[in-house]
């Protein structure tokens with residue numbers, strides 16, 4: 001990929017900020033646009049003196065123009081179930097109006113484009129593992145629909161800009177990813193279990209814990225994005241770790257790693273919570289030569305110091 005100037009919408013978020021680090025390391029100039037609705041300036045604090053980074057606090061649903069860019073990475077959206085429930089309308093707007101704005105920038109400057117889509121496009125999947133060719137099983141009016149449906153719409157707009165305007169697009173379908181910089185109260189399972197284990201609270205398992213997820217460590221995920229960015233694939237590509245765990249197993253891993261005496265408490269399973277999720281990554285393997293290297297135990301260990309620190313400084317990290 002020729003280095004140039006890259007725009008990252010949502011660059012103050014968990015994945016966006018790691019992507020900014022990776023692009024800067026590759027020699028890019030980076031401009032971040034983030035409304036800070038769920039992103040945090042603290043995710044970029046270590047880049048305070050980086051002359052190649054610009055930051056603009058801006059809602060992407062309002063018109064904006066950051067000048068000429070060579071690549072648009074569209075990552076702006078609330079992404080945890082708690083965040084998109086709390087900000088349902090903003091989530092729908094970021095994925096629809098915000099996506100049009102991001103694509104118009106790519107079109108105007110003839111920039112390449114990569115959008116963060118999601119395994120939620122598959123909903124509560126009836127096909128397992130999920131291949132990119134699976135159309136999904138989504139409740140269009142359920143509580144998760146503000147996220148699932150707008151991400152499906154995002155994909156539709158993105159391929160339309162390719163078909164009608166010949167924009168050079170890429171679509172990453174992101175599966176559960178974890179690591180440093182996740183907010184410890186964003187409600188997702190890894191930060192919840194880590195926080196609970198480190199503070200001696202009960203680990204809250206929703207339902208009986210037999211539902212599955214496949215967890216990808218953040219550095220593997222970012223490597224997948226960069227490879228996809230360099231490729232010429234315009235249709236969706238799953239970027240996730242195919243190692244599948246029940247939520248109960250995930251809790252047990254966290255308890256073992258932290259040596260915590262916390263107990264497990266079962267709570268009600270949220271409506272439409274997917275029962276199983278695992279990417280088929282054949283396409284990414286063959287097309288991008290990509291596959292994740294870091295297993296759950298290692299990834300949790302690599303994240304432990306961050307979570308310990310975040311728990312210790314809880315009042316300042318939110």
Ligand code: UDP
Pocket residue numbers: 080081176187188189190192193204205206207211213247269270273274
């Ligand atoms: N979950 C859980 N306890 C928690 C948080 C989440 O049992 O404290 C479950 C949740 O019901 C789901 C899975 O863990 O089945 C993953 O949830 P998360 O919010 O991390 O992401 P999702 O894959 O549902 O978007």
